[in-house]
Amino acid sequence: MQQYDLIVIGSGPAGRRAAIQAAKLEKTVLVIERGGHVGGVSVHTGTIPSKTLRETVLNLTGWRERGFYGRSYRVKQQISAEDLRRRLLITLDHEVDVLEHQFNRNRVQQLRGMAKFRDANTLEVTKDDGEVVHVRGTSILLAVGTRPYRPAHIDFDGQTILDSDDILHIKDVPRSMIVIGAGVIGIEYATIFSALDTVVTVVEPRDGMLDFIDKEIVEDFTYQLRDRNMKLIFGQTAEKVEKDEGGKVRVTLKSGRVLGAEMVLFAAGRVGATDTLNLEACGLVADSRGRLKVNPETFQTDVPNIYAAGDVVGFPSLASTSMEQGRIAARHAVRAPAQDPPQYFPYGIYAVPEISTCGLTEEEVRQRGIPYECGIAHFRETSRGHIMGLESGMLKMIFSLKTRRLLGVHIVGEGATELVHIGQAVLNLKGTVEYFVENTFNYPTLAEAYKIAGLDAWNRMGELPAKKASA
Incomplete structure (x- = not known):
């Protein structure tokens, strides 16, 4: 052996x-x-x-x-x-x-x-x-x-009633789709098919989605999805999923409401x-x-x-x-020394548009009782955003009023999963708002949003000397 x-x-x-x-x-x-x-x-x-x-x-x-x-x-x-x-x-x-x-x-x-x-x-x-x-x-x-995860009461067939593995092998792009589950996987596929002009309905038993993401970012994201005619149904459970005689799929919600579509993607957990x-x-x-x-x-x-x-x-x-x-x-x-991982790691959601976040959300900062201020930049405020034709997208940073240190960075929009790493580096190196105000960013770039958001926060915080105390 x-x-x-x-x-x-x-x-x-x-x-x-x-x-x-x-x-x-x-x-x-x-x-x-x-x-x-x-x-x-x-x-x-x-x-x-x-x-x-x-x-x-x-x-x-x-x-x-x-x-x-x-x-x-x-x-x-x-x-x-x-x-x-x-x-x-x-x-x-x-x-x-x-x-x-x-x-x-x-x-x-x-x-x-x-x-x-x-x-x-x-x-x-x-x-x-x-x-x-x-x-x-x-x-x-x-x-x-x-x-x-495949619940026993759903009759998956790999063609019209699918899980997230089956979706990669579909034979035709559906004209309509119901996605059950508004977690990361469900939202990613829902927005991808929406970009294909598939009519998408999302059903989620919770009262909202992506509750680990900063609430303001989720609100902006939700607005963008509804603006392109995606239907988001929260607080409803899918009780029954079945095919009718015409080959369409019917989803019956706990409230009694019945939804119909060519395809159902069940993405409620793994x-x-x-x-x-x-x-x-x-x-x-x-x-x-x-x-x-x-x-x-x-x-x-x-x-x-x-x-x-x-x-x-x-x-x-x-x-x-x-x-x-x-x-x-x-x-x-194998008994080799290992350093502890950095305190903050980035989270990327590859939806359309992307979401990426690193550090504390505004809700977490409030729960900890940390005095704070936020700085926000909209991508349309950057020259690169105009060049790219961006109508949406925002970057939000949260700073401690006490130490002026960056506490969290949250982005929704084009390139969010790439842009977040600048904020991640500043977070782990314990940088302050002055880093964004005093440093030069390539122009025109979307990364310039960091300077705009930094200046927005700095103007609200006032020019106070940084303190050494911990947030």
Whole structure:
């Protein structure tokens, strides 16, 4: 039975980063992947496919130029599902090739098959050809990710009633769609199809959406969606989803209201892919959604030599944070020193328009009782915004009145997920409002919005000397 310093189950963002980190520390590493190719959910059904689909839609529809040429402007008049899929396949092939090269270059061994525990150090792997092998690891990292939650009362058929995995394989672009769930995944796909001029209705049982995002940003985002005729129904639960004789799908809400559309996307949550691991054999227990509890500093489970990282441990379930979790877990697992991650990390929502945020929201600042001031810049105030034809988009920064330090940056609009990193750097380096007022930004750029928002806050705060006390 082969022995390894670290065995990683899953080759998504957390798994691959952990494997390469351990290999660079000259440890023996094995990655077990049950999919046909490396990359996990992130590459094949999640992060990369959805973002590629988004970019394809924005390019083919001419969405970014509609501010100049009107809402009827399109680069390609008739956009088919095959048009959307073509770019996706090219991107996925490239991603897999890069990952395979990284594993080979770092001498990470791979094994294709389904793994399950025999004990805390031993795994039984059923390979694709049916052969069963056993491997042992001094440490084991579970980076198995998640899969879409499928409630029993919904009859998924992969054609008209779909989950977020099925949506990548549709045969036709629907003229109308109902999205159940206004979380990140639901909102991303809802806005992408809305950009294709699909009539979209979103149903969400909560009274709002994206409650971890600054409320003012969500309000601006919501206005933009309703302005382009997306219907947002909050505080309503979908009780029944069924197809009628004409092939359309009917969604019955708890209130008795009935909605109809050509397609329904159910995107109300995901579950950890832990049910096939035989966790009982190693002493672990997953929660009701298949997720594992870990030490947030080391990503160690209740079994000392077993670690978990990525979406399987829950929020924030980002590819970026999963990579860092995997790296930290691997270093701890092979007894290498690991620095604590930075206090603030960016959160990106690849909707149309994008949302990105880093640091405290205004609601969190108020809850902590910190005296504060905000600065806001609208993209239309920048010359680059005019050049790009942007009619919407805003950047908001929150500063402590006591220390003048930046506490949070929140952006909605074109390029938000790129722009946020300037604010992230200032946050983690404990910069103040003076950084934005005194520094020069390239002109014309959307990044100039930082200076405009900084000046807006500075004018409201007054020219007071910065204090050294902590916020």
